[in-house]
Amino acid sequence: MELKRICLLYFSPTGGTERIARFAAGALAERLGLEQTVIDFTTPEKRRREYRFGPDELLVMASPVYAGRLPNKLMPEYQARIFGSDTTAVPLCVFGNRSPDEALRELVLLLEHNGFRIAGAAALAGRHAFSDKVGAGRPDEEDLAQIAAFCAKVAEKLSGPQLPLLELDRGEIGPYYIPQKLDGTPAKFLKAKPLTDPGKCDRCGACARACPMGSIDPKTMETTGLCIKCQACVRRCPNGAKHFEDPDFLSHVAMLEQHYTRRAENILLV
Numbered sequence: 394m395e396l397k398r399i400c401l402l403y404f405s406p407t408g409g410t411e412r413i414a415r416f417a418a419g420a421l422a423e424r425l426g427l428e429q430t431v432i433d434f435t436t437p438e439k440r441r442r443e444y445r446f447g448p449d450e451l452l453v454m455a456s457p458v459y460a461g462r463l464p465n466k467l468m469p470e471y472q473a474r475i476f477g478s479d480t481t482a483v484p485l486c487v488f489g490n491r492s493p494d495e496a497l498r499e500l501v502l503l504l505e506h507n508g509f510r511i512a513g514a515a516a517l518a519g520r521h522a523f524s525d526k527v528g529a530g531r532p533d534e535e536d537l538a539q540i541a542a543f544c545a546k547v548a549e550k551l552s553g554p555q556l557p558l559l560e561l562d563r564g565e566i567g568p569y570y571i572p573q574k575l576d577g578t579p580a581k582f583l584k585a586k587p588l589t590d591p592g593k594c595d596r597c598g599a600c601a602r603a604c605p606m607g608s609i610d611p612k613t614m615e616t617t618g619l620c621i622k623c624q625a626c627v628r629r630c631p632n633g634a635k636h637f638e639d640p641d642f643l644s645h646v647a648m649l650e651q652h653y654t655r656r657a658e659n660i661l662l663v
Contacts, residue, residue, distance in 0.1 A: 396451050396551065399429040402444065402475065403455040404467055406435055406605045406625035409519040410487040413532055413540070414455035417485060417515075420541050421453065424548035437607045440470050446480040451551070452509065454500070455485040458516070459621070461494025461570035463503070466606070466621050471500075477508035481556060483547055484514045489521030490528030490657045491649065495567045497660060502563060511559045513547040515540070516660040522624040526650045528657070539659055546663040559662060574644035575651065585639035586616040587626050593634035600626035600635055 401418040405411035411433075422429045433439055446452050454475065456463055463471065463486075484500040486493050493516035501514050518536065521527035532540070550556070572580040589600075594614055601611035603625040608618030614634075616626075622642075627635045637643065 395449060396425060396427060396481070397449040399425070399427050399451045399453060400432065400446055401429055401453045401455075402432040402434050404434045404457065404464070404605070405455070406457070406603070406623035407522050407628040409522070410455050410457045410485075413487050413517050413519060414453060414485055416532075416537060417455075417483070417540050417544055418453045420544035421451070421483070421548060424545060425451070425551065427451070434470075434474075435605050437605065440474060443474050443476065445476045446478070446509075448479045450480055451512075452477065452480055452482040452504075453485065454482060454504065455487060456496070456500060457522075457623075458486050458488035458493050458496040459623075460572065461492060462496050462566070463499050464621060464623075465569070466619065468503075471503055472507065475504075475507060477504070477510075480509050481512050481551065482509035483512055486516045487519045488516060488657070489523070489649075490518050490531060491521070491653045492570075492657065493660060494570055497662075498561060498563075499566050501559065501561055502566070510556050511561075512550055512556055513543065513661075513663040514559060514561070515543055515662065518657045518659055521649060521653075522628070523646045524650055527653050529654070536659060539661065543661045543663065550663060561662065572645045573648050574641060575648045576644075580641040580645035580648075582622070582639045582642035582645065585622065585637055585642045586620045587635045587637055589614050590634045590636065593632045594630075595632060595634075597631065599629050599631060603629040
């Protein structure tokens with residue numbers, strides 16, 4: 394199989410998915426001796442156009458996991474903007490140390506439907522966007538070694554004359570994970586939005602620039618549109634002025650910190 398370049402495409406509001414995706418794409422580029430191009434699919438501007446990839450390209454596509462699935466507000470854009478033409482792809486899902494649930498299968502099936510052939514796929518643990526205690530330090534040296542070994546196997550597979558179909562359940566995708574509070578009841582924070590501490594905010598506009606949905610007014614720094622709870626504004630504010638006070642959201646974070654600080658395992662399929 395003759396490839397001419399690697400194309401890395403990622404959605405990464407807080408930078409965790411980007412870091413893992415760049416490492417994996419870099420490892421593949423080194424193994425295959427190919428140059429790579431990078432597409433940051435996080436910003437609204439970049440998601441307005443279509444991306445089409447040919448049979449001599451390798452797409453590494455990386456998405457975070459939200460509630461055990463691909464982000465539901467991004468799914469229509471993934472489906473309508475990213476197309477292959479018998480293009481080889483390596484889908485990556487990055488989850489916040491709880492579980493990838495159905496996200497990896499969902500991304501594989503989406504890419505197959507849009508004209509890609511899957512050389513390998515991985516669900517990789519990272520730090521949770523909601524808490525530094527959940528997935529602290531992930532990816533660590535052990536994770537990076539696993540990713541490097543995975544990329545070596547993918548590169549070896551690509552050296553063969555024909556790409557075999559990835560062994561994967563191609564049945565119906567299961568439901569989204571229902572977030573829980575500390576008491577085990579459902580956490581209902583769909584309408585929760587970040588608040589701004591006026592004593593800390595210097596109106597620099599970093600939060601507005603970081604919001605992947607374009608939902609923060611750059612004049613007031615308030616969230617006026619859809620919030621997907623990605624934590625980009627919280628993580629990227631240099632003064633710590635953005636925060637959530639919704640009680641169900643905070644209880645869910647506490648539940649994650651109580652039950653999911655153990656080391657979650659990566660899923661590597663080649």
